[in-house]
Amino acid sequence: MAPLAYSSREREQQVNTQNKLTVLTDFEECAPAEDVYLADCASLVRNAGTDGCFTRLHGSPEAWDCAADRPVLVLYERAETAVSTGLARGLSPAQALKNWEDQAQELLAFCRRNRRQVALLEAENLINAPETMLERACGHLGIASLPEPDLERPAEPAGPVWEGIAALAVARSAAAAALNAELEARAIPADAAQPEALEIAERAAQDYRRQLNGLAEQEVLKTAFDAAQKEIQTLGRERPAQKTALDAQTHLAALKQSQAELLQVQLRSLQDALEAERRDFQGVLEEKRRNAANLVKVQGALEETRAALKKESEVRKRRGRIVGELSEQVAALEAAQSERDGWLTDKDAQLQAVWNSTSWRMTAPLRWVKLAVNGQLHTVHKQPGPEEAQPGGAGEENVLEAPEINAPAGSAGPKVSVVTVVYCDADGLENTLGSVRRQSYPNIEYVVVDGASPDRTREILDAQAGSIDVLISEPDKGIYDAMNKGIAAASGDYIIFMNAADTFAHDNTLEEVAAELTGEDVVYGHRYYMRKSGPVLQASHPADYVRQRMPYCHQSAYYRREVLQQHPFNLAYKYAADYNQVVEMFVAGCSFKQIDKALCNFEPGGASESGIRPYLEVLKIQFDNFGDGDHMKESEYMQGFVANAPNLLKNYQNERG
Secondary structure (H helix, E strand, C coil): CCCCCCCHHHHHHHHHHCCCCCCCCCCCCCECHHHCEEEECCCCEEECCCCCCCEEECCCHHHCCCCCCCCEEEEECCHHHHHHHHHHCCCCHHHHHHHHHHHHHHHHHHHHHCHHHEEEEEHHHHHHCHHHHHHHHHHHHCECCCCCCEECCCCCCCCHHHHHHHHHHHHCCHHHHHHHHHHHHHCCCCCCHHHHHHHHHHHHHHHHHHHHHHCCCHHHHHHHHHHHHHHHHHHHHCHHHHHHHHHHHHHHHHHHHHHHHHHHHHHHHHHHHHHHHHHHHHHHHHHHHHHHHHHHHHHHHHHHHHHHHHHHHHHHHHHHHHHHHHHHHHHHHHHHHHHHHHHHHHHHHHHHHHHHCCCHHHHHHHHHHHHHHCCCCCCCCCCCCHHHCCCCCCCCCCCCCCCCCCCCCCCCCCCEEEEEEECCCHHHHHHHHHHHHCCCCCCEEEEEEECCCCCCHHHHHHHCHHHCCEEEECCCCCHHHHHHHHHHHCCCCEEEECCCCCEECCCCHHHHHHCCCCCCCEEEEEEEEEECCEEEEECCCCHHHHHCCCCCCHHHEEEEHHHHHHCCCCCCCCCCHHHHHHHHHHHCCCCEEEEEEEEEEECCCCCCCCCHHHHHHHHHHHHHHHCCCHHHHHCHHHHHHHHHHHHHHHHHHHHCC
16 A cells, blocks of 8 residues: 655654654655655765665765755764774774765755755664665655665675774774764664554554545544544653663663673783794894895895906906007018018118119119209200101100289289088088188189988078089099099189188188189198197198198199199099199109198098008008108108007907908
């Protein structure tokens, strides 16, 4: 039989008659289950049941946002249960108890504000008798029957130790005991006294209403009303029984408190024993840690010693191999030197024999040299006759004449092509570009050859395109290949190579040199060697000094374009192609002119600066062009090679691994 629906006035009369027991609510009709809020403070409801049966409230009671005219079903847990659960989760007793007290105070405040719309159920009672407790909650809220929520007990019980500690903590807190008592007083009880009395009263009220609607006589109505009133009075007499049950629970709580105090003493003793064992274990653990750290240090020192010994052994083996190789090389050098000394001795004897010879044929070349040195040798130029004027005639002489330099109209001198070779040297290129732009000489052609540099070199060249007459940017086979490209692209009467990072000595250097370009094949001067401490003047040498070493640097040399086209850089030489070029010009009889001025600033570095390979190349050039005579003793390259041979060979071996 479904519960009857009462009007507001009739419900108020019922409530007054039952000493304001909250059996009925303020709803005109029984509320559907969808209008009920569910607040699970005990974390027991895994699933609220059928979708739409409840509206869940989450968070703390202060954060619950619910309508004032809708009932609320609240599940809570006692302090002992909450504290033992917190201990099992790793909280301290004080922290777990503080969390529960805060939640209980907020929950009681919510119940006081919504006294007649809240059904408060203790979680343990709901787990033990879910159907009975939900039925009593429905009767308390005045709603239809609710589906049973999907309840879930904790996966693992807290255990007797945690329960004992929790009971002791709650017993020692007056606030927790008071909150427990108030929650129990406001909660729906687990015993059947009050719900059965409520059911009796409801049945009596239903009979009364049925009789009131079916009977017309006043006496019958009065009799039914008296019967209902008696039933309600019976419900009032049931309250002492509830008080007796509460006293029994209080007595039980006192017994639990005594047990908790005893358990506290036992727990304290157990904690003291555990603390002593923990201190002993901690001491043993610290000692083991120190021993382990010392062991790690000893192992590290041992490994370092092993590595040092191994390295020293390898160094000794390598040193022995190097000493053996050097000994072999020194022996080979000594044998070669002995053989060369014997050869030189033979050559000296032959030269002395020639020098002391009285033969006119054998001493003629020497007499010519003496006459030339003394200025007594004169050249007589024969004028060819008509029959000898044709090429190939019997009286024709091959005379090397200086070329005629024709300067352009309006120019102050011959056209000079400045060739700059660059690869991945943007900063050096900027210095060279600036030096060329600042030259006061007007008749200049500027040629730049870039080996397709991947850095910002091309950006600088594009930005300075107005100052460059010919620009070549493509991969090449090295610096000398790029310089040959510059020779082919130049159109000036003379060519000078001023590569990236090299600069002219002064802003009027070209103007001063142009006055000296009077038809010679090569015109050269001194240079400034740019050291970190400052520039150092390095003087050039006469052209015949080429037998000993390079007489000048190419940054201070101006070549006739036709001579460079006849004697380009030989790409077979990676380091000494410039020296080979000067030797070829000297051997071919080209004319050289030396200027007593510094013409360039030379930056150290480059492919021909150090190592054994440059020595091997220049010595090969000297042997191929000048022979292996006594003059080789005067060769600075040979002297440098002999003096640095051990280091050069050692570095060479290190490079080859």
